[in-house]
Amino acid sequence: MQLFGERGYDATTMNDVAEAAGVSPMTVYRHFPTKEDLVLVDQHGELIAERIAASSPGRPLVRRIGGALVEAAAALTGDGLSADRRFLLVRLQLMISTPALRAKHLDNQYALQQAIIDALDGDAADPDAAFQAQAAASACLAALHTALVRWAVDDGRSDLPRLVEKALAAVFGDDVVGRAR
Known part of the structure; x- marks a missing residue:
């Protein structure tokens, strides 16, 4: 990086x-x-999936996913000077500014979406439940992407977990992550 x-x-x-x-x-x-793999190797899908799997299955899908995304953002950016935080920031800035990386980023989004769906332990035999999980994961990831881009453009000065919350609230309403801020 x-x-x-x-x-x-x-x-x-x-x-x-x-x-x-x-x-x-x-x-x-x-x-x-590939060189794209050097920059955009997925390192956070497992962290997010673990947080979703640990959440209560009785909660609405977007709250489970949204809460896991906020928690993962907090874990990845908790220490303002951490190497993980700087790595994430440089990686996002490269992805935004480099057209060749955007296609790889989209592949990573699909892989993360599938990890989220798997973590939800949805009933694959129920097409409606599977569709709902896919739609919820996709919408939450779109909100996450918006927050990540803003954070990268702000050069990491803003609070990433708060940006994720704000993006999720813009899409789903203020109580999507289960707390008002």
Whole structure:
């Protein structure tokens, strides 16, 4: 991320990354088949899915998903100076500014949507329930994306969990995450 942040996405090669990491280019390619994978490897789907799975199945879908997204945002950005927070910020800024990364981001969104649906433990045999889970996950992820873009444009100065709450409230109403702020 540091190389991409300093040199830009297009100017940084896989060989540059391998050299900076002190490994061979083949080692980098073994773990990251494309340069897009280096930037947008999904690291947070499991965190979100775990939080959804731990939520009460009796709560409405958007509250379960929304609450997990807010909690994950808080966990990822809790310490203002953390390496995870900086990594996330640089990654988002690259995604916003680099057209080649947007398609990979969309793939990641689909994978995250499926992780959310799986975590909801929906009844796949019930097409209506599956459709509702898919629609709720998709709408919540659209709100999350809006909050992430705002946070990245603000250079991480705003409170990401609060932005996620505001975006969810704009779509679903003020009490979607189960608390008024």
